[in-house]
Amino acid sequence: MKRLSKGIFLFFLIIWTAFQICGCAPREEKKDTRESSASEAGTEVVPEETGPKIGVSIYRYDDTYMKLYRLELKQYLEETYHAEVIMRNAGGDQKEQDRQVNQFISDGCDGIIINPVEMTAAGALADACSKAGIPLVFINREPKEEEQKRWEEKHMAVSCIGTDSRQAGTYQGEIILETPDQGDLNSDGVVSYVMLMGEEGNEDSLYRTEYSIKALEEGGIKTEKLFSGNGNWNKDEGKKLAQEALASFGSRIEVIFCNNDSMVNGALEAVEEAGRVPGKDIYLVGVDALQDTVKYIKEGKITGTVLNDHEGQSQTAADTLVKMIDGEEVDTRYQVDYIKITAISTFHTVKGED
């Protein structure tokens, strides 16, 4: 009997030692080490909870929409998970982003979030994090389906938070279809439009462009493209392109579709400076639901936008990453829906100015 209880004691001692060596204690038990020294000195200190250390690399800080996204992500990680967030600006340079991710790995981050500069880098970044045993979540720009399948097949702790940009494009087309003249302001039976696109080759740009027009045509409307160009998600570039289009095609333009709101805000300035009456003799539509754009919608100057839910996306990214850090299985992809915003539905606005 005595031998038996000694055996049980030894068994628990071995298990306990193994846990100490592997550092396998659950994340919540990682407490501030000041606790023990303070109580040794006889002072009672309420232990501060320390959460995971998270590295975040954003493709560029001067993107208005990504500014909203990263601020929400940081705040949510800190408030919900007591995380230590190291946020870095890749400045539109993939090599810089690679360096930042390697630094996160050598700094011992518990998890990494990447808003990739170039989609072609996703595979190598996923491999680097996976090799180091650090969970990774891609945000805003979604790696290709084959790449996502690879994570699943190889049981890599990698996931991504995406949207369906076909949905955003379709909503843009529907917004124009819902106008009294279905976008055909001059009643010639054709909607003549300008398309201001985001970055070249970017999936959001491609799908929003394609599906906005598809929705119009599926609604029985004939369309004619007068002008298109890549404004790289940027207000000034969007304004410049709109000025060019207005100089070349003037009153023939009935609708200006913009792949995002920064560009639609720029296009609006160009339209007003050209003496057109936005909302009356020309329609404009964007994506994101930036605060300024929503204000212009309320004023009747911009016809509509599509809410690109940065809160939902950043919170899903944080929750997914922390689940993986805690050893839970997650899906390789989560989708957050877009919401159509017009004058009737301007109940939901987001903060952010250009």
Ligand code: BGC
């Ligand atoms: C947003 C754009 C943003 C881009 C950055 C898109 O989803 O609509 O405003 O510039 O993401 O990748």
